[in-house]
Amino acid sequence: MTDRYSRQTLFEGVGEEGQRRLGNSRVVIIGCGALGTIIATSLVRAGVGQVRIIDRDFIEYHNLQRQVLFDEDDIRDQLPKAIAAERHLKKVNSSVEVEGIVADVNYTNIERFTRDADLIMDGLDNLETRFLINDVSLKHRIPWVYGGAISSSGMTMNIIPGETPCFRCLSSGVPNPEVVLTCDTAGVISPAPWIIGSLQTAEAMKILVGAREINRNLIIIDVWKGTFHRLKLAPSEHCPACEGKYGFLDGRFGIRTTSLCGQNAVQVLSPETKHLSLEELAIRLKPVARVSHSEFMLRFTVDNHEMIVFPDGRAILRDTTDESLARGLYAKYIGT
Ligand SMILES: [Zn+2]
Numbered sequence: 534m535t536d537r538y539s540r541q542t543l544f545e546g547v548g549e550e551g552q553r554r555l556g557n558s559r560v561v562i563i564g565c566g567a568l569g570t571i572i573a574t575s576l577v578r579a580g581v582g583q584v585r586i587i588d589r590d591f592i593e594y595h596n597l598q599r600q601v602l603f604d605e606d607d608i609r610d611q612l613p614k615a616i617a618a619e620r621h622l623k624k625v626n627s628s629v630e631v632e633g634i635v636a637d638v639n640y641t642n643i644e645r646f647t648r649d650a651d652l653i654m655d656g657l658d659n660l661e662t663r664f665l666i667n668d669v670s671l672k673h674r675i676p677w678v679y680g681g682a683i684s685s686s687g688m689t690m691n692i693i694p695g696e697t698p699c700f701r702c703l704s705s706g707v708p709n710p711e712v713v714l715t716c717d718t719a720g721v722i723s724p725a726p727w728i729i730g731s732l733q734t735a736e737a738m739k740i741l742v743g744a745r746e747i748n749r750n751l752i753i754i755d756v757w758k759g760t761f762h763r764l765k766l767a768p769s770e771h772c773p774a775c776e777g778k779y780g781f782l783d784g785r786f787g788i789r790t791t792s793l794c795g796q797n798a799v800q801v802l803s804p805e806t807k808h809l810s811l812e813e814l815a816i817r818l819k820p821v822a823r824v825s826h827s828e829f830m831l832r833f834t835v836d837n838h839e840m841i842v843f844p845d846g847r848a849i850l851r852d853t854t855d856e857s858l859a860r861g862l863y864a865k866y867i868g869t
Contacts, residue, residue, distance in 0.1 A: 537626075538580050551742035552580060558741045559583040561650040563638050563666060565614040566590075567723065568680050569656025570602040571730030572737070576654075577622045579738060583630040584622070587646055588614040588656075589637040589861060599723035637857040638662055640784040643669050652740055653677035654733060659864035661787045664774075667692065667700040668782035671774050676740055680733040684719050685757035687729035690750065690766070691736050697749055702769035718817045718866065724756040788863055790856040793849070799859035801848040809846045809867075818866060838862060 542552045558581050562569050565588035573586050591613050592603045600614075607617040619633030636642060639662075647653055647669055655678060657663055663679060670677045671694050679700055680689040692699050732752060739747050751764040773780060780786045789802040811831040818824045822835040831842045840862060842848045848867060850859040 537628075541579060546744060547738070547742055551738075551744075554742050555580050555738065556582045558651045559585070559649055560652045560654060560737065560741075561585045561587065561647050562654040562656050563587050563646075563662065564656035564658065565600075565602075565618050565633075566596070566656060566658055567599040567601075567721070567726035568682060568730040568733065569614075569654075570600045570618065571727050572654050572656055572680075572734050573618055573622060574602055574625065575731065575734040576737060577626045577629045577631060579734075580626065581629065581737075581741065583632070585632045585634065585646070585650070586615050586618050586622075587634045587636055587638055588618075589635065589857060590614050592617060599721065599726055601727075637860065638665070639860075640665060640782050640787070643782070644673070647673070647675060650675050652737055654737060655679045655681075656730070657681075660868075661781070661864060663700060664781040665787070667774055668779035670694055671699055671777075672779050672782060678733045678736050678740070680729045682726035682729045683721055685722055685725050686753065686755040687725045688751060688753050689729050689732050689736070689748075690752065691740065691748055693740070693747070698766045698768040699772060699774050701774040702772045703751070703766065718821055720820075722756070725754075728754060728756060788860050790859050792854050792856060797852055797854060799850045799853060799856050801850065801859050801863040803846045803863070803867075809842065809844050811842065811844055814842065814867065822866065833866070835862070835866060840866070842867060 538552050541547050542549050560576055560581050562573050562584065565573060565586050573584060577584055591611060592607050594608060597603060602618050602621050613635040615633035615635045619631050622631045638646065643665055653666055653670060653675055655663060655666060666677050670692055674694045676691065676693045678691050681687060691697060736748055751766055753762040754760065768775060791800045793800050811826045814831055815824050815826045818833050822833040824831065824833040833840055839851045840848050848863055850862060
């Protein structure tokens with residue numbers, strides 16, 4: 534057991550002292566898809582003391598192409614990602630306290646999930662929850678490592694409260710959903726999230742051992758083109774989050790859902806969305822869903838669920854009362 538970390542402690546950036554610090558650290562990973570599985574497996578193998586993994590989804594066959602922790606047995610057993618990840622990782626390193634939580638992270642629970650964290654890792658596929666992580670990070674001064682990957686490219690940056698610009702500094706509003714491509718509409722090849730997840734893990738290790746060479750730039754890579762860019766960022770002068778206004782954490786922004794009584798349907802509202810081009814949405818959804826639309830509404834079916842979308846960004850998911858499912862499908866297929 535003492536030899537387990539020998540190759541890592543030989544590396545001077547970590548050393549015995551760094552290893553001890555990793556062992557005393559608590560990390561929360563939010564989202565356990567391609568990024569999350571890479572981050573989780575790396576941090577557990579590296580000997581981070583406590584790793585909490587939160588995810589709301591089940592595993593599907595199209596996840597196996599890039600989500601390294603899962604296998605066909607997990608699908609046969611119908612395991613949620615957080616549970617499958619916990620089971621696999623406990624076998625990898627029994628000395629780490631691994632906790633898988635099946636939940637939709639939102640403004641009502643994120644402070645509870647991250648209360649004792651030294652670091653938050655972003656393994657998400659939607660922007661809304663990232664703004665929420667950003668709020669909780671600034672409010673409680675917990676650093677977080679942003680990462681996002683889609684198609685053949687990805688981005689990552691560290692947000693260290695009080696030291697670096699925050700995630701909201703980069704985009705003071707919420708981008709229009711039309712411009713937000715998500716994995717389910719654009720496709721993704723595994724090297725993109727894997728390299729981003731690995732860069733995130735390296736930053737996590739540096740932050741946890743207290744290294745000085747922490748990345749303060751936005752890193753953008755494209756594995757297909759073979760490009761690697763580094764953008765220097767400046768804090769925004771009018772960033773609400775940096776001014777201590779945590780709108781996402783207060784539940785003032787973001788996707789809202791309401792169960793429509795008597796209709797067996799859930800309505801999804803995205804208050805930041807003023808206008809949605811159904812034409813463009815239809816083009817984006819065609820590869821993954823059955824879509825039909827008029828100028829007044831767009832109807833698409835995916836995973837046996839039918840969603841109706843209106844030009845004001847409102848959507849209705851039919852034949853369910855599951856609000857978290859509705860919010861998840863909205864974030865996945867329509868955007869933030
Ligand atoms: Zn900011």
